[in-house]
Amino acid sequence: xxxxxxxxxLLRAKDIVDARFREPLDVPALAxxxxxxxxxxxxxxxxxxxETPHQYLLxxxxxxxxxxxxxxxxxxxxxxxxxxxxxxxxxxxxxxxVYGVSPAAYRAAHPPASA
Numbered sequence: 001x002x003x004x005x006x007x008x009x010l011l012r013a014k015d016i017v018d019a020r021f022r023e024p025l026d027v028p029a030l031a032x033x034x035x036x037x038x039x040x041x042x043x044x045x046x047x048x049x050x051e052t053p054h055q056y057l058l059x060x061x062x063x064x065x066x067x068x069x070x071x072x073x074x075x076x077x078x079x080x081x082x083x084x085x086x087x088x089x090x091x092x093x094x095x096x097x098v099y100g101v102s103p104a105a106y107r108a109a110h111p112p113a114s115a
Contacts, residue, residue, distance in 0.1 A: 009034035010048050013041070014056070021060040022084040027053050061085060062098050069107040076103045 013034040017025060030053050031041035045053045061083040068079045080091040080103075095103050 006034075006036070006044055007048060009036065010041075010045055013045065013053070014049065017053070017057050017060055021057060021064060022082065024084065025057055058094060059098070062095055065091070065095065065103065066099065066106065069103055070110045071112055076107075079103070 013030040016030060016033055027038045027042055030045075031038040034041050034045075036044065042053060045056070049056060051059070065079050065083045065085075068074060068082065069076075072079075074082070076092070077088050080088045085091045085094075092102055095106070099106055101109065
């Protein structure tokens with residue numbers, strides 16, 4: 001049996017986050033998909049991608065939320081739950097930290113393009 005590089009397994013876990021960001025994902029499940037222990041997986045993921053698995057997942061969720069705020073009329077709460085987050089308050093805090101404004105202010109500043 002040939003050796004598969006750790007990076008390949010890390011990419012597998014990263015792909016899982018990209019595809020299933022709405023699902024409840026945690027480090028042990030992602031580590032299992034990468035065939036690594038949770039601690040080793042977290043260290044190697046951060047080394048390879050520059051952020052922890054949790055940060056990467058949150059970033060993907062916030063990016064998707066920003067797109068939904070720009071392109072739909074769903075409520076902020078709906079979007080929060082749709083992207084896999086469980087607390088509107090935490091969502092708003094995280095969104096403001098990344099984008100510099102609340103989700104509602106972001107939506108107001110990015111109206112959908114008119115047809």
